[in-house]
Amino acid sequence: MTTSSYPALKSLDDFLQGSFDYLIIGGGTAGLAVAARLTEDPNIIVGVLEAGAAKLDDPNISTPAAYSKTFGKADYDWMLKTVPQAGTKNLSHAFTRGRVLGGSSAINLMMYIRGQSAEYDDWVKTTGYSEWGWKGLKPFFLKHEGFIEPPAPPGISDDLPASGKTRPMYEREHHGTSGPIRTSFSNWSAPITEEWHQASRNLGLQWTSPSDAWNGNSLGGFNNLSTIDRSKGSGTRSYAVSGYFKPNAARSNLMVLTEASVQKILLDKDRFDIKARGVRATKDGKLFEVYAKMEVILSAGTVQTPQILESSGIGKRDLLEPSGIECVLESEAVGEHLEDHLMTGLSYDLVEGEFSLDGMAIESVGKEAMRKYINGEGGPLANSLTSTGFVSMPRIASQSEKTKIHDLGRVAAQAAENESLREELTTLSARLQNSESASLQFLILPASYDPSRLDGSRPAPTPGKPNSRVTVLVCLTNPFSRGSIHIDPADPYAHPRIDPHYLESQMDVEVLSAGVRIADQVFQTSPLKEKIKGRVFPPADMDISDPVAREEYIRGHTRTEYHPIGTAGLGRVVDEKLNVFGVKGLRVVDASVFPLSVSGNIMATVYAVAEKAVEIIKMDRKAANGAEVA
DSSP states (O other): OOTTTSTTBOOHHHHHTOOEEEEEEOOSHHHHHHHHHHTTSTTOOEEEEOSSBOOTTOHHHHSGGGGGGTTTOTTTBOOOBBOOBGGGTTBOOBOOOBOBTTGGGGTSOOEEOOOOHHHHHHHHHHHOOGGGSHHHHHHHHHHHEEEOOOSSOSOOOSSOOTTSOOOOOOOGGGSOSSSSEEEBOOSOOOHHHHHHHHHHHHHTOSOSOOSOTTSSOOBEEEEOEESEEOSSSSOEEOOHIIIIIGGGTTOTTEEEEOSOEEEEEEEEEOSSOEEEEEEEEEETTEEEEEEEEEEEEEOSHHHHHHHHHHHTTEEOHHHHGGGTOOOSEEOTTTTEEEBOOEEEEEEEEEOTTOOOGGGGGSHHHHHHHHHHHHTTOOOGGGOSOOEEEEEOHHHHOOHHHHHHHHHHHHHHHHTOSSHHHHHHHHHHHHHHTOTTSOOEEEEEESSOOOTTOTTOOOOOOOTTOOOOEEEEEEEESSOOOOEEEEOBTTBTTSOOEEEOOTTOSHHHHHHHHHHHHHHHHHHTSTTTGGGEEEEEETTTTSOTTOHHHHHHHHHHSEEEOSOOBOTTOBTTTBOTTOBBTTOBTEEEOSGGGOSSOOSSOSHHHHHHHHHHHHHHHHHHHHHHHTSOOO
8 A cells, every 4th residue: 555546645744734624533434434525525625633554455454254353453453441340340341442544444343233213313302402313314324325235135034045044134215325335235144143043033032034124123133234345256344444535535635644643632712712723643753733724523432532522621620630631621521421332142062064153263164265255255254243133121021020120220210310311211211111122132153252251352263173153142232331431640641541330230231131041042942952062151050040140140251342432422512513512613523422322333323423414514614604515
């Protein structure tokens, strides 16, 4: 890769020659989307500062199944960790986020999931901002999506087709086809995933595939879309770089500086106003400042966005001043209200002859997979997780579990520290008691998984004798626990203090516990049970019917699903136009603005929020200029 191939990539000297209308902090999932859309107007000059390297055309990023080579690697990952978590036996958890151009869209598992329509409508209920519900966001899901329709017509059959793969279900009107982020169904799946689908239906789970899991109702089991571009060859990752940056890298009004760490936003304060005018950053040990004529847009993500706000003097006075930072604007909400999806796992040994991705450790199997991928034949390397699904608590919970969940919800709301949180927890309690709400997500992984490894790593395979396992991940979609992310008082520019308060709420334990119980029952149901040799996690000698044993297991075997949100939330830190309250010329556009969790993976929603933000910014510019804008 050379800068001549992508002229928008600039050296520091060239970047400092720019005269910018907008400065974007963070060239990640949201930041690159905003930059691409704003520079559609050739008269607008945009500068992007990204802390990570460009890594364009890196096979560890572009090859779909190579994501495991990026987690826990400093070249791609911020290498963040939480403080010890009381709810998980005082364990500290890896908190993987992408530190590379494209952000977490460059290293995630590429699952393209939208939340339930009712969950976005709860954003309206929570904030009072009428344009942030499902109706207000859906056009922007369609705008960013470039759906690649599969060759077979949509449909599903309970009988496994000859290919061993359930056909995908979708309705064309719920998908964009010309957007920059390509989505596609898998071109390969392990046969054991089909056995899971069939066993789930045979058990009586709410597992019939929805007509389209992206239309605002994702209940049931389905083959999921991934952000994989299958327009050529076996498939490559479609992410913020391939979709928003590369096609626009020749624009003279787009300038991107990588490996540049922003320390603070420069704020001007007089008697009447506070205004953002630029940023202070470092690159290669050199400290520099750069300025924006119109706005600074903060898209550093749920972790770094509150850190940068606080290091700039926006946050809690009693936190900033002891850290040596002047409190320019007091804001109690910055860094608060951290929510994160949690997951635990159950893993089983397969009988002899059943395929598992563990077999990729065998040289001949790995070479054959690579041959298929290179020759455009798909296979394991061309795919990520291919099957998922959502269930509601009323459909799986026992009567005693329903009673406990009802009582815990009431107690949590009564104990809330303010009316806003009380209303929020009441909303979440109602979701858990609604048979149409997505309370749990199941992900089927045809491979080994050790949920005690809180850094997300997988055990090294035994040479010549790999495991042969299948795993189901049980994921919490609507956490009750609330945490925070704040600067480290000892060093505001070091990694921030991440305290998610995992499993602080007993409600989160109870929901995961019900999911673990049901998942094990699926593995004891035909046709899946005939493929299983024995359970590895939880240990085979654990009585999984015992709720006390399940809680003990969950507290030691639960970690992030990599979906943190909420640390600069709508209605708390930013207004309905994403302006930071009390500051002119400063917006936040990333997952930190989500006011409440949505079920499933958050990437699709981040893209939709970014697209909506650009429309808001353009409309504001139009109103200010009294003229049409691009």
